[in-house]
Amino acid sequence: xxxxxxxxxxxxKPLPIIGNIRDIPLGVPQWELYEAMALKYGDIIHLNVLGxxxxxxxxxxxxxxxxxxxxxxxxxRPRSTxxxxxxxxxxxxxxxxxxxxxxxxxxxxHQHFNANEADQYHDIxxxxxxxxxxxxxxxxxxxxxxxxxxxxxxxxxVTYGIDxxxxxxPFIFHAEQTxxxxxxxxxxGRYLVDLMPVLKYIPSWFPGARxxxxxxxxxxxxxxxxxxxxxxxxxxxxxxxAEPCVVARLLDEVPDGPRREEEEDIxxxxxxxxxxxxxxxxxxxxQSFFLAMTLxxxxxxxxxxxxxxxxxxxxxxxxxxxxDLPYIVAITKEVLRWKLVTPLAVPHTTTESDxxxxxxxxxxxxxxxxxxxxxxxxxxxxxxxxxxxERFLHEDGSLNxxxxxxxxxxxxxxxxxxxxxxxxxxxxxxxxxxxxxTFNITHAHxxxxxxxxxxxxxxxxxxxxxxxxxxxxxxxxxxxxxxxRSTE
Ligand code: HEM
Numbered sequence: 001x002x003x004x005x006x007x008x009x010x011x012x013k014p015l016p017i018i019g020n021i022r023d024i025p026l027g028v029p030q031w032e033l034y035e036a037m038a039l040k041y042g043d044i045i046h047l048n049v050l051g052x053x054x055x056x057x058x059x060x061x062x063x064x065x066x067x068x069x070x071x072x073x074x075x076x077r078p079r080s081t082x083x084x085x086x087x088x089x090x091x092x093x094x095x096x097x098x099x100x101x102x103x104x105x106x107x108x109x110h111q112h113f114n115a116n117e118a119d120q121y122h123d124i125x126x127x128x129x130x131x132x133x134x135x136x137x138x139x140x141x142x143x144x145x146x147x148x149x150x151x152x153x154x155x156x157x158v159t160y161g162i163d164x165x166x167x168x169x170p171f172i173f174h175a176e177q178t179x180x181x182x183x184x185x186x187x188x189g190r191y192l193v194d195l196m197p198v199l200k201y202i203p204s205w206f207p208g209a210r211x212x213x214x215x216x217x218x219x220x221x222x223x224x225x226x227x228x229x230x231x232x233x234x235x236x237x238x239x240x241x242a243e244p245c246v247v248a249r250l251l252d253e254v255p256d257g258p259r260r261e262e263e264e265d266i267x268x269x270x271x272x273x274x275x276x277x278x279x280x281x282x283x284x285x286x287q288s289f290f291l292a293m294t295l296x297x298x299x300x301x302x303x304x305x306x307x308x309x310x311x312x313x314x315x316x317x318x319x320x321x322x323x324d325l326p327y328i329v330a331i332t333k334e335v336l337r338w339k340l341v342t343p344l345a346v347p348h349t350t351t352e353s354d355x356x357x358x359x360x361x362x363x364x365x366x367x368x369x370x371x372x373x374x375x376x377x378x379x380x381x382x383x384x385x386x387x388x389x390e391r392f393l394h395e396d397g398s399l400n401x402x403x404x405x406x407x408x409x410x411x412x413x414x415x416x417x418x419x420x421x422x423x424x425x426x427x428x429x430x431x432x433x434x435x436x437x438t439f440n441i442t443h444a445h446x447x448x449x450x451x452x453x454x455x456x457x458x459x460x461x462x463x464x465x466x467x468x469x470x471x472x473x474x475x476x477x478x479x480x481x482x483x484x485r486s487t488e
Pocket of ligand 1: 277
């Protein structure tokens with residue numbers, strides 16, 4: 001209902017029934033389409049897709065006014081029949097609707113991943129960064145596999161105290177299959193059942209009901225992902241040989257009594273989302289780092305010069321060195337700004353109708369913060385498409401706190417803001433500084449000695465990655481190689 005007959009926010013004119021579906025064609029990154037619309041219509045735009053209202057906010061002011069100050073009604077998630085019901089992924093904090101269960105799971109997660117707890121994971125970040133160095137030393141051509149393994153390793157260790165295998169690990173397999181199914185289902189329009197929920201009653205044997213088979217497989221994988229490692233911790237607790245980890249600590253805090261089972265379920269869900277929320281995102285950021293280093297050799301040289309001066313030839317950097325390595329910190333910030341992992345963050349939905357600047361925002365509207373637009377504003381970040389860590393630094397090389405920090409937009413907003421952001425930044429710093437200290441990343445060459453061209457292109461989707469590219473990764477010196485081997 002719109003009792004005041006207020007207008008909707010501006011936006012491209014919708015057609016009858018299909019609305020603005022033709023204004024957001026598949027195959028073009030949505031954030032580029034919304035950038036053009038923001039330049040035309042302003043920082044709040046409205047679209048209608050088959051009757052579903054979508055609002056895109058393209059300024060920190062509008063985001064702050066709605067997603068922060070009115071977060072009580074701007075913090076839910078769109079409901080997907082495929083994901084919530086058929087794939088049985090309703091346990092996932094990231095897609096859970098706003099309410100009591102979300103609050104409890106989020107609290108359990110936040111308790112052990114918030115910024116104040118971050119320091120206790122530094123040793124694990126270093127341990128995993130070293131393992132990554134050894135893997136790229138052995139098979140640099142498998143860089144993309146190694147980036148995935150790196151974050152799987154650190155999250156499984158921190159969350160469950162589990163040391164994953166170097167190859168063919170079953171926990172990684174279940175998690176990766178779940179994430180792949182999630183990413184497919186998150187693509188708007190991928191499954192018709194999300195537009196016509198009644199299709200969920202079609203049996204899996206019915207011709208054309210491929211989505212039911214996809215859903216059954218995803219459900220099996222996601223249950224294994226969230227249950228199996230949790231069972232390992234419980235069994236270890238039972239036999240008295242629990243490894244220190246987030247799940248063990250949370251379980252220890254639960255008093256015995258009638259609510260124990262319910263509390264354990266909250267912990268199981270909070271732990272399950274760590275891998276799903278933390279792996280693909282951090283993987284994408286690290287792949288962007290390798291892309292940037294291939295394309296911007298002068299940045300790499302400056303970073304290596306700072307590492308030589310501050311760390312020297314006899315050891316590897318750790319997160320404790322962060323304050324002495326402003327150029328590396330600036331690289332980490334620029335990685336998160338340059339090629340955003342989630343250019344439109346993750347959509348929120350409104351749980352009540354609202355009025356803003358004289359516009360009507362209906363209940364159930366999907367609201368997106370345009371992080372990409374904010375972090376590519378040329379007035380704030382000159383030459384926004386260039387990779388320039390210097391933009392975050394004073395002339396003397398120290399960090400300039402007056403420049404907008406990418407964390408203002410790259411980790412989402414309001415009550416749903418990424419609760420793993422401190423963990424992600426420490427983890428990225430550890431691996432980026434260690435790689436720069438020991439390896440040179442350059443263009444790869446083909447068999448005829450020609451440089452293989454690299455374009456700074458990214459994929460479309462909720463999580464965006466650099467498109468596959470070739471690069472050469474070699475130890476900086478025999479001493480650097482020896483240092484990597486010595487971490488074994
Ligand atoms: C570079 C790395 C990362 C980026 C860019 C990133 C980005 C985001 C964004 C944009 C959101 C949605 C926020 C919103 O709805 O407004 C989010 C949610 C979330 N992230 Fe991250 N994230 C990263 C790493 C991590 C890590 C390492 C973890 C876990 C250790 C994690 C756990 C989560 C969880 C659990 C949520 C769901 C929160 C909720 O819906 O209440 N993320 N992240």
